Amino acid sequence: FFDDTKFEVHIFSLGPPDNPLFIQHGMRGVDWRERVKTNVKYFHDVQRFKTDHIGLARFIHGKKIHILLEWDGYARQGDRAQGLFALRAAPIQIWHQEYLGTSGGKYVDYLFTDKIASPPELEDLYVEKLIYLPNHFFSKGHAVQAEVKAPTREYTAKRVPYEPGSGSPQINRCLAPDHVGPEVPSIVYCNYNKFLKNNPQTVRSWIRILRDVPDSMLCLLENPPSGVPYLRRFIHEAAGTSTNNNDPNSFSPGDGDELNSRIHFLPWQRNPFDHQMRNQDFCNVMLDSYPYNGHTTAQDSLYGGVPIVTRSDGKDMSSRVTTSANVVLGLEELNAYEGLQQYE
Known part of the structure; x- marks a missing residue:
């Protein structure tokens, strides 16, 4: 997803390790966390900050992150650290995918979308600046996942x-x-x-x-x-x-x-x-x-x-x-x- 020749990519994981029982029984595609971990240079396990948004913001800020990307937003019934973005852990903050809509807060600078999902004439409904991808903005990994x-x-x-x-x-x-x-x-x-x-x-x-x-x-x-x-x-x-x-x-x-x-x-x-x-x-x-x-x-x-x-x-x-x-x-x-x- 990211060109690591142009970006230093850090992953901050609030989720638990992959369930060993699922892996033991050969359930295909349940090793998401391990796959991500082995495909990036900087992987940070931040489960300890799951309820400590201030501590998480300080940790991310300490890594001198320039662009912070959120893939959950308000989704998952509050299971993620939504308060993190309000604390401005990075100078540029972007939302993409899981929660589809405006954040309603001025602490999110940009939102990934396309001109059909978010028509230009409806830009006033968003507080973020819209980053229009050329085709369909919602990405899935069907074509690159061997299990599919x-x-x-x-x-x-x-x-x-x-x-x-x-x-x-x-x-x-x-x-x-x-x-x-x-x-x-x-x-x-x-x-x-x-x-x-x-x-x-x-x-x-x-x-x-x-x-x-x-x-x-x-x-x-x-x-x-x-x-x-x-x-x-x-x-x-x-x-x-x-x-x-x-x-x-x-x-x-x-x-x-x-x-x-x-x-x-x-x-x-x-x-x-x-x-x-x-x-x-x-x-x-x-x-x-x-x-x-x-x-x-x-x-x-x-x-x-x-x-x-x-x-x-x-x-x-x-x-x-x-x-x-x-x-x-x-x-x-x-x-x-x-x-x-x-x-x-």
């Missing part, structure tokens, strides 16, 4: 532990043994994002899509598992109608049960590469999240050769990432610039 299987039309699923069947996504049908309907669904839609990325309007849109495409099914991720019954209840209620406008308790369930029978939830995969292969195994079309797009999941889908349909009418950076990726790949027909109706 390149997509091919002849791909045959052979991954464990979820052991999918062989053949097309319709035959694999998201491991849904209780699938109601024809043995082979007409099409398999997927969305592998956290539930919190979708608003009620988006889930209602999925309901209409399932209704409009007979014998289709939707494959989601248990992310989190505790949210599955609540989402099923919402779908059941959203599919129903009130039978008496004067009685808020009157309710006709409509086709809620039938819709829920066509929605299947996959368990979370600890291994990111096993999870990435689910795109080829299970999906015909990915339905993107809104108002917060799938970012990593969108990249996984596109690299796996699975098209992703996204809404492109949002103003926030996090709602325009997939739009940007589709444009760069020449897949602009998958972008719904006119909003919800076009998305469906």
